[in-house]
Amino acid sequence: MTGWRIANHRGLFHGFFGLLIRIIINRIIKHLRGKKQRDFGPGAKFIAAFPFTAIIPPMEERHLTRIDRILAGIDHALRTVNSAPARIVRANPAADIEETELTEQEKSHAAGLMRVNHAGEVAAQGLYQGHAAMARDPSIEAQMTHAAEEELDHLAWCEQRLDELGSGPSALRPLWYGGAFAMGMASGVVGDKWSLGFIEETERQVAAHLTGHLDRLPLDDLRSRAIVARMRDEEEQHGANANAAGAAPLPQPVQKLMQSVARVMTSLAYRV
Ligand SMILES: [Fe+2]
Numbered sequence: 001m002t003g004w005r006i007a008n009h010r011g012l013f014h015g016f017f018g019l020l021i022r023i024i025i026n027r028i029i030k031h032l033r034g035k036k037q038r039d040f041g042p043g044a045k046f047i048a049a050f051p052f053t054a055i056i057p058p059m060e061e062r063h064l065t066r067i068d069r070i071l072a073g074i075d076h077a078l079r080t081v082n083s084a085p086a087r088i089v090r091a092n093p094a095a096d097i098e099e100t101e102l103t104e105q106e107k108s109h110a111a112g113l114m115r116v117n118h119a120g121e122v123a124a125q126g127l128y129q130g131h132a133a134m135a136r137d138p139s140i141e142a143q144m145t146h147a148a149e150e151e152l153d154h155l156a157w158c159e160q161r162l163d164e165l166g167s168g169p170s171a172l173r174p175l176w177y178g179g180a181f182a183m184g185m186a187s188g189v190v191g192d193k194w195s196l197g198f199i200e201e202t203e204r205q206v207a208a209h210l211t212g213h214l215d216r217l218p219l220d221d222l223r224s225r226a227i228v229a230r231m232r233d234e235e236e237q238h239g240a241n242a243n244a245a246g247a248a249p250l251p252q253p254v255q256k257l258m259q260s261v262a263r264v265m266t267s268l269a270y271r272v
C-alpha cells in the first residue's frame, strides 16, 4: 500500500510539472510570435502548434535556431522523464531469450543494476540533446541527434526489463536529465571538439561501467545480460564515432570529476 502511494505520488508529481512547464513554454512562444519581432524558426512554431504532443520533426526538414533547439530539448526532456520512449526502432536483444527462474534477492539486485542503466540512458538523452543544442557545426548536431535516437532504444530496453523484474525506473529522472543536459550545453559552449571529447569520455566510462555490470548481474539473468552486452558494444561505437568526428582528449581532472559524478549517480539510482 505504501509503495503504491509513493509510486502514485511520483506519477502525479511528474505529470503535473510536465504539464505546467509545457503550458509555460507554449505561452512564451505564443507571446514571442505575437510580437512578430523575430522569426524563431520552424521548431518553435511546431512546438507551439502542438503544445501537448510536440514531436521533433524529421532531421532533413529541420533548420533550427538555437532557441528552437533549446525549446526542443526541454520538450524532449519532459517526454523522456514522464513516459516510455515513443518508439523502439530495433528489437530488444533479449526478445528471443527465455525468462529464467530468479530468486527474489537476484531479481532485486538485477533491478537495481538495470535501474542504474536506465538512469544512465536518461542522462545520455539529456547529454546528447544538450550537446546538439549548442553544436556549431550542423553535421555534428545531426550526429548527436542521431546518437540520441539510438540511445532511445537502450532506454526502452532497460525500461522493459525493469518492468519484467517487477520494478521501475529511478524517481530522480528529472535530475539525471537536467544535470546531463546542463553539462552537455556547458561543454558545447566551449566548442565542438570539447563537446565531442566529453562524449567520447562519457561513452568510454559508460562502456567500462556496463562491463562491470556483466560481472555483477546474476549469471542466470540471461535477458538482462543480453541487453547490457549489446548496450556496451554500442556505447563503444558511439565513443569511436565521437573520436572520428574530431574529439579532443579531456584533461585528467575533468575525467576524474566525471567519474566521481557517475559514482554518486549510480549509487543513488540503484536505490531510488
Ligand atoms: Fe546507451
Ligand SMILES: [Fe+2]
Pocket: 124, 151, 203, 234, 235, 238
Ligand atoms: Fe552511447
